[in-house]
Amino acid sequence: MTTPIRGKAHLLGDDINTDMHCSSKYHPGRDNAYVAQHAFDRLVPGFASRFAKGDVIVAGRNFGNNSSREQAVHILRLMGVAGIVSVAFGRQFFRNCINNGLPVVECDLVGIMEGDEIELDLAGGRVTVVARGIVREVPALPAAVQEILAAGGLIPFLKAHPDWKSA
């Protein structure tokens, strides 16, 4: 249903609050396009400028913790983030990603390095870094979540499926 995502890995640390590092909270009055050029700069200088469309964020544990602002995910989409891999996500951040069509994968990160070519297979439940011989099985995202991601987010999904079935 969903085709595998391939991109370059950009590493971020543990417990990153996306309200603080990827929203206008600390760029008052600035629009999303401006924040997208400066996101995470206070943690990793130049992060946003090195990030190319289609690349992947590989973040430490609890990425997006304590940060419920949906704006963070709108900005990540503007940056062209194709997917995020983390040991575990902040709860509302995880929801916001799915609802905005941004694939999120929970996976052990040991051995994955900055700049690695990484592949996320959501349907198959696999994270691969060929160059390092890393192949990790992860729980496949539930079908209901994959459908929302495939549609590009919850709003486009509902447009296509007005009869959203309880299941």
Add this chain to the structure above:
Amino acid sequence: MGHTIAEKILGAHAGGKPARAGEVVVAAVDFAMLHDARASNALKRIADFGSDKLPFASRTAFVLDHYSPPPNQEAANVHREMRAFAGKHGAVLYDIGDGICHQVLPEGGHFTCGDVVVGTDTHSTTYGAFNAFGTGVEGTDLSAVLMTGKLWFRVPETIRVDLNGKLQPGVWAKDLTLHMLGRLGAEGANYRAIEYAGSAVAAMEIDDRMTLSNHAAELGAKAAILEADAKTTAWLKARGAREPKPVKADADARYFQRFEVDASKLPPQVARKHKVDDVVGVNEVKGQRINYALIGTCTNGRLDDMRQAAAILKGRRVAKGVRMIITPASRNVYLQAAREGLIEVLTQAGASVEAAGCGTCVNITGHLITGDGDVVITSANRNFKGRLGNDNSEIFIGSSATVAASALTGHITDPREIEGGTWRPVPKAA
């Protein structure tokens, strides 16, 4: 293998049979809440969708509480948009001064035991105090509920906490939840639901039970659900809620983690500056001078909080140099506090009593900004650096009794050592 309360409620709303932790279900929602700080985002999603039909609007409350009063034109315009939208689509409107979302929803009898309730504020876990599955969501989620009456949920694993023993007089649910934060850490229950049970919960009045479920948001919990008893059902029925059908966990439910806390040994707890999970017994911070004493918020702005403060401050004055601000959680709380003479006692003691709303919880409205070096003790839920508009001030968290005792002396004080500090509500026959 049996089921937890969360598994039963979500399953019952998604086809009938209990769900299992880890599954994703599309569940029918019973009631929804949209507050002003997230309204723009949700209403924009509805515009993106292009639908003018919002069948769930009559079961959604629009609450104007965070920007009360609005600090700028943008916030005032959000309020105008919410009022117009609620009027057009028939949503329930709670305007400035009516109170905080998590207080007005239960007071309004909008949901009952076993319901699924979602709100755009993190502290929507509060509804768990009434045996409902209450959880916080964002704008896209809420717009989907308005349009379809449904939402997807990953069914959470549950941490079961048995709170046994009798809380000492002067020790409150707030102290228990602070203890939980010290034990599990902030976000220590991320993704999980919590079930609180045990004799200490049974002995609590509804006000205190709401604190228990509310403050679980700082633990990262998706929900914090209590079993219902006669107190719960009587409270809900008195406010016109639908017939409560309590949901119990099975004796052989599968829990992620289970432990017991002996409530009888717990002294008053305080979270030290900047970190909600840096929690110590009040003795360890005793004597810390304070400049501000704040009582209010969705965590501790209820009638029993006002009563705790009044029992300590009756006929006395807050210490020189201390500014005390009290914000009732709702217009109903304010009115009842006035009827009981609490507003007079507190005002005479030197406190300022504000109109109901989110008040001094966070510097959104700009009506409380601390100065360099100011130290605050508050009954609120968060104490992050800069939360009251100044990175060079410090915020400590304690129960309303601890806040009032500290206001009286001018430094952090164990309420049990102050006359009136061991006040307790007299349980009403159910």
